[in-house]
Amino acid sequence: MSLGHNNWRLGLLFLGFLTVTNNGLVFGQEYSPPPGPVCKGNFVDHKEPSSIELKQILHDHADWLASEPRDMNDSRRANLCEADLDGANLAGVNLAEALLHRATLWDAILIGANLSKVEFYGAELHRADLTNANLTFANLTKSDLSQANLAGANLTDADLSAADLEAARLDRSILTRASFAPALLPSPDAFIGVRGLSDIITNGTNLPAPLQPSVEMRKAFREAGFRSHANSMTSAMRKYELLGAGSTETFFQNYVAGGKLTDFGANPWGALSWLGITIPLFFFPYYIALRMRRQGHGIWRCRPGDRILQSDGECERGLLPSGRLQALPWALYFSFLSAFHFGWRQLNLGNWMVRLQGREYTLEATGWVRTTAGIQSLFSLYVVALFLLTYFGEPFA
Numbered sequence: 345m346s347l348g349h350n351n352w353r354l355g356l357l358f359l360g361f362l363t364v365t366n367n368g369l370v371f372g373q374e375y376s377p378p379p380g381p382v383c384k385g386n387f388v389d390h391k392e393p394s395s396i397e398l399k400q401i402l403h404d405h406a407d408w409l410a411s412e413p414r415d416m417n418d419s420r421r422a423n424l425c426e427a428d429l430d431g432a433n434l435a436g437v438n439l440a441e442a443l444l445h446r447a448t449l450w451d452a453i454l455i456g457a458n459l460s461k462v463e464f465y466g467a468e469l470h471r472a473d474l475t476n477a478n479l480t481f482a483n484l485t486k487s488d489l490s491q492a493n494l495a496g497a498n499l500t501d502a503d504l505s506a507a508d509l510e511a512a513r514l515d516r517s518i519l520t521r522a523s524f525a526p527a528l529l530p531s532p533d534a535f536i537g538v539r540g541l542s543d544i545i546t547n548g549t550n551l552p553a554p555l556q557p558s559v560e561m562r563k564a565f566r567e568a569g570f571r572s573h574a575n576s577m578t579s580a581m582r583k584y585e586l587l588g589a590g591s592t593e594t595f596f597q598n599y600v601a602g603g604k605l606t607d608f609g610a611n612p613w614g615a616l617s618w619l620g621i622t623i624p625l626f627f628f629p630y631y632i633a634l635r636m637r638r639q640g641h642g643i644w645r646c647r648p649g650d651r652i653l654q655s656d657g658e659c660e661r662g663l664l665p666s667g668r669l670q671a672l673p674w675a676l677y678f679s680f681l682s683a684f685h686f687g688w689r690q691l692n693l694g695n696w697m698v699r700l701q702g703r704e705y706t707l708e709a710t711g712w713v714r715t716t717a718g719i720q721s722l723f724s725l726y727v728v729a730l731f732l733l734t735y736f737g738e739p740f741a
Contacts, residue, residue: 387425387447391426408421429448430450440478449467450472454477457474457478459478465483474492479499480498486506489512495515510528515536519538520539522540529560531568532564559577582603622720623683630674634675
C-alpha cells in the first residue's frame with residue numbers, strides 16, 4: 345500500500361510538471377498568454393477552403409475593407425480561423441484585419457501581403473514566406489513562426505508574445521514598439537539589419553517579467569559579437585524602466601545623461617548630429633551681433649599679440665563686414681569655430697582650423713556674444729564626450 349501510495353503521488357507530480365511545461369516558458373519565466381478568440385468560422389477543425397471559396401472570401405473582404413464605417417461583425421470580413429491553408433499562395437493579398445487565429449499556413453506564400461491587424465493567435469506559420477509583409481499591429485501571440493522568412497517584414501506594434509521563432513529569419517525587418525517576448529528565438533545572425541530593436545518593449549506587454557526577454561537577447565547578441573544590437577536591447581530596457589520613474593529621474597536620464605541624444609546608447613552618432621545642428625542654430629545670434637554693433641558686445645578680428653583692451657593693442661573690429669550679406673559668412677564661420685573650440689593643450693580642434701586661414705588673425709567675442717560662444721563650446725564638448733562614451737563603451741548598460 346505504501347508503494348502504491350508513493351507511485352500515485354509521483355504520478356501527480358509528473359502531471360503537474362507537464363502542465364507547467366505546456367503552459368509555455370519564456371526564458372525561464374512561466375507565462376501563459378491570455379486565451380485567444382474562439383473560432384466561429386466555416387473552417388473549424390482545419391478544413392481546407394477550395395480555391396473558389398478562397399477567391400470569393402478575398403473578394404468579399406476587399407469590399408468590406410472599402411466600406412465605411414466597417415462593421416467588425418460583417419459577414420464579408422475574412423474569417424479563416426482554423427482553416428487549412430498549407431502551401432497557399434497569398435502573395436500580395438490584402439487581408440488586413442482578417443481572422444486567421446489557429447489557422448495552419450505551413451509553407452504558405454505571403455510575400456508582400458497586407459496582414460495589418462490580422463488575428464494570428466496560435467496560427468501555424470511554419471516555413472511560411474512573409475518577406476516584406478505588412479504585419480503592423482498583428483497579433484502573433486503563441487503563433488508558430490519557426491523557420492519562417494520574415495525578412496523585410498514590418499512588425500511595428502505587433503504582438504509576438506510566446507511565439508516560436510526558432511530558426512526564423514528577421515533580417516531587415518522592423519520591430520518598432522513590438523511586444524517581443526517569443527518563447528523561442530532564432531540565432532543572433534537572423535537579426536542582421538533589423539530596425540526598431542531599441543523600441544521593442546516601450547508600449548508594454550502582459551508579461552510577468554517584461555525585461556527578462558531583453559536581458560537574454562542582449563546576452564546572446566554580446567556573445568555573438570553583435571554589439572550594436574546589444575546596445576539596442578539596453579536602450580529598450582532603459583526606456584521600459586523609465587515608464588515607472590519620476591519626472592526628475594526621467595529628465596535626468598533623457599537630457600542630462602544623454603538618453604535622448606543617443607537613444608540610450610543605441611545610436612551614438614545621434615550625439616554628433618546635435619553638434620552639426622548647433623552651428624546653424626548659433627549662427628543667428630552671431631549674425632545679429634555683427635549687424636547691431638553695440639558698445640562692448642560683438643565679434644572682433646584681432647591681430648596676433650593684440651588684446652581687446654586698447655592699451656594693450658588694437659582690435660580691428662571695423663574690418664568685419666556688417667552689411668546684410670557680408671556678415672553672413674563671418675557669423676557662420678564664428679559659429680563653426682565656437683562649436684569646435686575645445687580640447688586640451690595642443691589638441692584643440694578650433695586652433696587647428698584657424699591654421700587653415702590665409703591670414704593670421706583670431707576672432708574674439710565680448711559681452712553677451714562671448715557668453716553665447718562659451719555655451720556653444722560647452723555643449724559641443726558635452727555631445728562629443730557623449731559620443732565617445734557610447735561608441736566605445738556602454739554607459740547605460
